[in-house]
Amino acid sequence: QKEVEQDPGPLSVPEGAIVSLNCTYSNSAFQYFMWYRQYSRKGPELLMYTYSSGNKEDGRFTAQVDKSSKYISLFIRDSQPSDSATYLCAMIPNTGFQKLVFGTGTRLLVSP
């Protein structure tokens, strides 16, 4: 069983829809949670990061962490075609802060 599970998609939505992307994890030691966006043929770029449980909002993006359920989410409001990309969740355990553990990524397609 992988430490981090993420549905690979693709997830297809119309422009303006609310998108929900999710990851589950098995290691209760994870403390820092991140969402990266990766466009085709590019490296990942950090979108959001949160520490421990709770919500964090940045513009159209909201990240949620529920440590009791070992479940994290990224919500995108008013989705745009430019949001079409692969979204990767990543986590850091409490030892080895630099070893990001990634999900497989969910491919999102937003149609005009």
Place this chain on the structure above:
Amino acid sequence: GAGVSQSPSNKVTEKGKDVELRCDPISGHTALYWYRQRLGQGLEFLIYFQGNSAPDKSGLPSDRFSAERTGESVSTLTIQRTQQEDSAVYLCASSPGTFYNEQFFGPGTRLTVL
């Protein structure tokens, strides 16, 4: 300023050959990481350099993989006697410090082993 750069962007090689992949981190970033991204899979941690400390090699999949870094600058990832299962995108990232900081990724090197 310039971001993380990697070269070559694409590399096609024959099984059994050695390859070298290069990463130029952002100037001033003391930490440098290598990851591997296989098709349809997430990024796998390979190796981590922090300043002059001994690198964390715990993610290297076999002794055919090695990496070096010159001070706080360029790094090379070497794969000896390449195998078809080594085909992947190899990503390099750098960050400013030792504690968690955002990791800035390069565009990657797409390696194809025939």
